[in-house]
Amino acid sequence: SYELTQPPSVSVSPGQTARITCSGYGLPKQYAYWYQQKPGQAPVLVIYKDNERPSGIPERFSGSSSGTTVTLTISGVQAEDEADYYCQSAESSGTYVFGTGTKVTVL
Amino acid sequence: QVQLQESGPGLVKPSETLSLTCSVSGDSISDYYWSWLRQPAGKGLEWIGRIYSSGSTKYNPSLKSRVTMSVDMSKNQLSLKLSSVTAADTAVYYCARDNTGVNIVATIIKSYDYFDPWGQGTLVTVSS
Numbered sequence: 001s002y003e004l005t006q007p008p009s010v011s012v013s014p015g016q017t018a019r020i021t022c023s024g025y026g027l028p029k030q031y032a033y034w035y036q037q038k039p040g041q042a043p044v045l046v047i048y049k050d051n052e053r054p055s056g057i058p059e060r061f062s063g064s065s066s067g068t069t070v071t072l073t074i075s076g077v078q079a080e081d082e083a084d085y086y087c088q089s090a091e092s093s094g095t096y097v098f099g100t101g102t103k104v105t106v107l
Numbered sequence: 108q109v110q111l112q113e114s115g116p117g118l119v120k121p122s123e124t125l126s127l128t129c130s131v132s133g134d135s136i137s138d139y140y141w142s143w144l145r146q147p148a149g150k151g152l153e154w155i156g157r158i159y160s161s162g163s164t165k166y167n168p169s170l171k172s173r174v175t176m177s178v179d180m181s182k183n184q185l186s187l188k189l190s191s192v193t194a195a196d197t198a199v200y201y202c203a204r205d206n207t208g209v210n211i212v213a214t215i216i217k218s219y220d221y222f223d224p225w226g227q228g229t230l231v232t233v234s235s
Contacts, residue, residue, distance in 0.1 A: 030218075031217060042201055044225070045222065048221045049210070054223065093168075095167055095168065096154040098152040098154070
């Protein structure tokens with residue numbers, strides 16, 4: 001089955017830049033989306049259609065796409081950004097798949 | 108602002124049917140797609156399936172034989188039934204609005220499908 005691969009963890013100091021990658025062979029043809037999930041909470045959409053930011057999401061969150069890899073970038077990381085992040089995309093069959101998840105730790 | 112709230116039994120016995128309801132407030136469920144997703148403790152997210160307000164459905168092939176989704180327009184609610192549950196079905200279950208459509212840029216047609224917003228989730232434990 002189709003898989004989206006993310007690094008298990010990323011560590012970053014406050015004020016620095018965190019980059020989280022998501023790789024999948026279908027990504028050139030399908031949009032990618034990113035969700036932030038804090039402990040005990042539901043996921044929250046932070047990026048949609050590769051690089052668009054929903055209203056209310058800080059400008060430090062951005063997305064990009066290149067070939068089979070999409071990247072979520074958090075510029076000027078703040079302590080409140082510590083969370084799990086999941087990418088998501090669609091399969092050609094019309095079903096949906098999530099990435100393996102990345103835990104972002106703010107040192 | 109649309110809000111979603113899942114509800115249902117927190118404990119289900121093995122081999123029985125899990126039944127959950129998602130109550131939607133702040134907007135009508137008409138003309139939208141709605142999805143159910145789940146997350147076992149400490150693990151990633153899994154899409155279970157989606158339903159349109161007309162009742163048409165699409166399910167995750169891995170769960171298709173056990174899943175039934177429906178809508179109740181009069182109550183503005185969605186429901187999920189998962190039959191023959193085992194311990195592997197223990198998870199937090201979420202409902203979410205499924206935002207879907209098509210973008211046309213130049214000659215490139217690309218569909219989009221993402222989940223926003225989500226309900227707070229409800230934990231279902233399968234145990235005797």
